[in-house]
Amino acid sequence: xxxxxxxxxxxxxxxxxxxxxxxxxxxxxxxxxxxxxxxxxxxxxxxxxxxxxxxxxxxxxxxxxxxxxxxxxxxxxxxxxxxxxxxxxxxxxxxxxxxxxxxxxxxxxxxxxxxxxxxxxxxxxxxxxxxxxxxxxxxxxxxxxxxxxxxxxxxxxxxxxxxxxxxxxxxxxxxxxxxxxxxxxxxxxxxxxxxxxxxxxxxxxxxxxxxxxxxxxxxxxxxxxxxxxxxxxxxxxxxxxxxxx
Amino acid sequence: xxxxxxxxxxxxxxxxxxxxxxxxxxxxxxxxxxxxxxxxxxxxxxxxxxxxxxxxxxxxxxxxxxxxxxxxxxxxxxxxxxxxxxxxxxxxxxxxxxxxxxxxxxxxxxxxxxxxxxxxxxxxxxxxxxxxxxxxxxxxxxxxxxxxxxxxxxxxxxxxxxxxxxxxxxxxxxxxxxxxxxxxxxxxxxxxxxxxxxxxxxxxxxxxxxxxxxxxxxxxxxxxxxxxxxxxxxxxxxxxxxxxxxxxxxxxxxxxxxxxxxxxxxxxxxxxxxxxxxxxxxxxxxxxxxxxxxxxxxxxxxxxxxxxxxxxxxxxxxxxxxxxxxxxxxxxxxxxxxxxxxxxxxxxxxxxxxxxxxxxxxxxxxxxxxxxxxxxxxxxxxxxxxxxxxxxxxxxxxxxxxxxxxxxxxxxxxxxxxxxxxxxxxxxxxxxxxxxxxxxxxxxxxxxxxxxxxxxxxxxxxxxxxxxxxxxxxxxxxxxxxxxxxxxxxxxxxxxxxxxxxxxxxxx
Numbered sequence: 060x061x062x063x064x065x066x067x068x069x070x071x072x073x074x075x076x077x078x079x080x081x082x083x084x085x086x087x088x089x090x091x092x093x094x095x096x097x098x099x100x101x102x103x104x105x106x107x108x109x110x111x112x113x114x115x116x117x118x119x120x121x122x123x124x125x126x127x128x129x130x131x132x133x134x135x136x137x138x139x140x141x142x143x144x145x146x147x148x149x150x151x152x153x154x155x156x157x158x159x160x161x162x163x164x165x166x167x168x169x170x171x172x173x174x175x176x177x178x179x180x181x182x183x184x185x186x187x188x189x190x191x192x193x194x195x196x197x198x199x200x201x202x203x204x205x206x207x208x209x210x211x212x213x214x215x216x217x218x219x220x221x222x223x224x225x226x227x228x229x230x231x232x233x234x235x236x237x238x239x240x241x242x243x244x245x246x247x248x249x250x251x252x253x254x255x256x257x258x259x260x261x262x263x264x265x266x267x268x269x270x271x272x273x274x275x276x277x278x279x280x281x282x283x284x285x286x287x288x289x290x291x292x293x294x295x296x297x298x299x300x301x302x303x304x
Numbered sequence: 305x306x307x308x309x310x311x312x313x314x315x316x317x318x319x320x321x322x323x324x325x326x327x328x329x330x331x332x333x334x335x336x337x338x339x340x341x342x343x344x345x346x347x348x349x350x351x352x353x354x355x356x357x358x359x360x361x362x363x364x365x366x367x368x369x370x371x372x373x374x375x376x377x378x379x380x381x382x383x384x385x386x387x388x389x390x391x392x393x394x395x396x397x398x399x400x401x402x403x404x405x406x407x408x409x410x411x412x413x414x415x416x417x418x419x420x421x422x423x424x425x426x427x428x429x430x431x432x433x434x435x436x437x438x439x440x441x442x443x444x445x446x447x448x449x450x451x452x453x454x455x456x457x458x459x460x461x462x463x464x465x466x467x468x469x470x471x472x473x474x475x476x477x478x479x480x481x482x483x484x485x486x487x488x489x490x491x492x493x494x495x496x497x498x499x500x501x502x503x504x505x506x507x508x509x510x511x512x513x514x515x516x517x518x519x520x521x522x523x524x525x526x527x528x529x530x531x532x533x534x535x536x537x538x539x540x541x542x543x544x545x546x547x548x549x550x551x552x553x554x555x556x557x558x559x560x561x562x563x564x565x566x567x568x569x570x571x572x573x574x575x576x577x578x579x580x581x582x583x584x585x586x587x588x589x590x591x592x593x594x595x596x597x598x599x600x601x602x603x604x605x606x607x608x609x610x611x612x613x614x615x616x617x618x619x620x621x622x623x624x625x626x627x628x629x630x631x632x633x634x635x636x637x638x639x640x641x642x643x644x645x646x647x648x649x650x651x652x653x654x655x656x657x658x659x660x661x662x663x664x665x666x667x668x669x670x671x672x673x674x675x676x677x678x679x680x681x682x683x684x685x686x687x688x689x690x691x692x693x694x695x696x697x698x699x700x701x702x703x704x705x706x707x708x709x710x711x712x713x714x715x716x717x718x719x720x721x722x723x724x725x726x727x728x729x730x731x732x733x734x735x736x737x738x739x740x741x742x743x744x745x746x747x748x749x750x751x752x753x754x755x756x757x758x759x760x761x762x763x764x765x766x767x768x769x770x771x772x773x774x775x776x777x778x779x780x781x782x783x784x785x786x787x788x789x790x791x792x793x794x795x796x797x798x799x800x801x802x803x804x805x806x807x808x809x810x811x812x
Binding site: 287 | 321322366367368369370376377378379383384387400402403406417423425426427428451454455456457458461462465621622623625626629630639640641679680685687688689691715
């Protein structure tokens with residue numbers, strides 16, 4: 060196996076471990092940190108089922124963002140929904156035989172990359188054109204968008220311009236998953252694409268990408284409005300009370 | 305009138321161009337040593353303040369999931385940037401909610417995250433310095449914790465949680481705010497924010513009883529410390545003499561009288577407000593709340609009802625059960641606590657109150673949803689009851705009611721500009737400028753419907769509006785209490801008004 064293949068094998072194993080362990084530790088931290096007070100943004104649902112619905116609308120439709128800013132919503136939605144379809148389409152490189160429904164997604168997934176790109180460029184444009192968004196943008200915000208745009212462009216390049224040996228790529232990933240590494244084609248676009256994806260996986264648990272798991276732990280969105288009916292008490296608050304008696 | 309420019313009111317809301325630092329000079333007075341001690345805070349900056357501050361931040365990150373999650377997950381999308389009334393009114397870039405959060409977040413990143421420790425420039429992380437601390441003191445006292453930003457954030461990030469944490473860190477290093485901390489101390493010693501002792505309170509209530517009797521001919525009581533009463537009423541102390549608050553208090557008394565229930569105020573818990581929330585201190589908020597529990601136990605009441613107060617209702621509705629519960633010694637038939645509006649609304653629904661709406665015919669009324677009630681609490685046992693109930697009560701007492709534009713009411717309501725512990729004269733410029741979005745909406749509805757009065761259900765809103773309305777070409781007496789409208793129109797059994805109505809009906 061070539062040096063590059065070996066390097067990418069190591070890179071993807073490392074990136075996967077960092078992503079899984081990093082995000083798990085972060086989720087554990089969010090889950091274990093108590094929320095001592097009931098602070099849902101009101102009006103809030105009065106039942107657990109209602110909260111699940113609220114979270115569903117937030118995660119699937121970006122409800123609050125829709126109310127807030129239509130441009131950001133359109134670009135954000137194009138990007139995220141496009142990315143979802145693209146990711147689903149990519150499942151074909153990790154499954155053998157390919158799940159039947161992944162084949163259904165395939166035609167949409169190919170064009171979804173353009174939606175993803177349009178969304179990313181729109182979001183990026185806002186960072187330059189809207190003075191308020193320009194003011195709050197840090198270098199890492201721009202680099203994150205550059206990284207994602209790089210991933211999409213290199214992917215589109217392979218899909219429409221310079222094809223790679225996709226059968227060999229699939230063999231590479233199946234090999235990784237079966238712990239029997241296989242060689243990776245040395246095409247430039249492919250190496251760029253996969254290198255950037257690995258980088259994204261590595262920075263996920265130490266960056267704002269944590270918004271993806273984090274939103275589910277947001278107390279203003281995931282709490283029920285039942286404070287008068289049920290007493291809510293954090294463990295540390297219970298100790299505080301006990302120490303006084 | 306002022307050495308700064310009062311913001312203009314436009315026909316349609318305008319998002320201003322950014323001006324960084326134009327409000328950097330705005331800082332409230334710092335609490336002296338004697339106001340810090342009773343709350344458990346140091347009186348001045350300790351030598352190792354940096355260590356203390358970072359330790360405190362670490363402690364809060366472990367105690368509040370909100371803080372931990374909110375500091376991590378902001379993506380700088382900008383959804384909140386044009387949602388804060390202080391940003392809209394002052395144009396200071398640091399008053400955009402995300403920019404305000406960043407003041408704390410950039411220090412969090414530096415000391416608590418991998419990226420901030422090793423790549424500070426890349427992610428915008430900075431060391432904690434005295435300049436940063438001063439910036440915190442200034443800009444975390446330019447947030448009224450109204451939570452409007454949290455409504456619009458795709459992750460529900462609530463700047464109020466961040467400002468509360470920042471203020472708690474500031475308190476831990478001896479940089480407390482005089483207004484809040486002095487007031488909390490007063491409640492611990494005397495029982496209310498205004499420092500009104502029991503004899504003065506008794507005297508005031510007696511005076512109000514006389515006023516009501518002069519007006520209606522009915523002996524309506526405002527009882528104090530009556531053991532064995534059914535209902536303990538806890539109301540902001542401003543209700544005891546500030547205008548228009550006191551007219552609201554007389555309204556509650558009339559409603560209780562007409563309902564025929566036994567009720568009492570308490571000199572021990574003569575304050576509904578809980579400034580412990582503003583400074584983010586669970587311990588102080590709890591200590592203040594416990595006074596209400598103590599009073600309820602001592603007087604042996606069956607129910608607790610809160611008067612018109614915004615943040616007090618948030619603490620009461622959302623936190624009281626947590627802080628001072630369980631309230632298993634009260635009558636389980638009623639929610640604990642209840643709001644006076646819920647009480648009045650229920651009576652109206654049951655047809656037990658009689659109104660002569662004509663008494664309010666000289667008024668054309670709009671309603672200001674108080675931020676803490678709209679976004680921090682509920683009312684009735686229904687989602688959104690806090691928007692419906694006050695309006696229904698107003699409509700029961702008034703013929704002419706009109707709402708302000710949709711994007712300025714309900715859960716999108718604008719803060720009055722004086723909430724969150726900022727209702728102090730040393731922040732007057734901020735208060736005037738922060739009122740701009742609400743004043744603009746009021747102007748719109750005034751031009752469309754000839755509105756004469758703005759009704760509110762919060763002691764802070766009422767005081768703030770009485771002060772800032774004149775800056776925008778309105779008059780201070782345009783602000784009214786919702787129960788003042790009730791008080792105007794309610795027809796008490798056996799009153800002169802009832803007799804007049806009967807005579808009128810007969811002559812027709």
